[in-house]
């Protein structure tokens with residue numbers, strides 16, 4: 001049976017996240033929410049992240065500003081700001097937010113050396129982070145209707161798909177219930193586990209997947 005892990009990046013947003021949380025709740029599903037600094041900037045957004053934790057979802061540090069990919073600015077200051085400042089912000093505002101997971105960003109989900117600098121890997125090691133990658137990016141932000149078919153194609157062909165969606169007001173999340181219905185009809189199991197190939201670091205230890213991911217060209221959704 002193929003498996004699917006749902007991840008939602010760059011949120012939350014007041015417009016899209018509450019309905020995503022309700023859709024998941026109605027189906028008894030859990031997901032990973034990869035949040036960025038501005039998620040914790042307003043009381044409303046902060047409340048949504050707290051809500052995610054209380055509903056049993058996993059929260060991931062997805063950087064403070066989500067602007068320059070870590071590998072594109074190899075300075076220690078950049079790694080400190082994006083990873084450590086976000087980490088402190090999460091600790092200060094969320095209290096216990098679960099195991100430490102980080103997800104890198106940049107270039108629409110392409111895999112490559114732009115995802116990490118040596119300084120950022122050293123920082124993640126120091127803080128004993130695990131690192132979550134992905135293997136399906138249906139580009140829901142620029143294809144708010146068609147992403148469903150693109151994602152289903154990945155779910156059908158891959159043993160375990162780690163899908164990147166965005167809980168942002170692009171309109172894409174309107175099709176989330178339909179997508180989940182189709183996944184259900186295919187007999188695909190939705191799980192909150194992640195396959196080894198999508199974990200680049202576990203509790204600060206680099207995995208075999210790390211070096212492969214940094215040199216591999218994108219394989220899907222192009």
Ligand SMILES: [Zn+2]
Nearest residue numbers: 009010062105
């Ligand atoms: Zn992102």
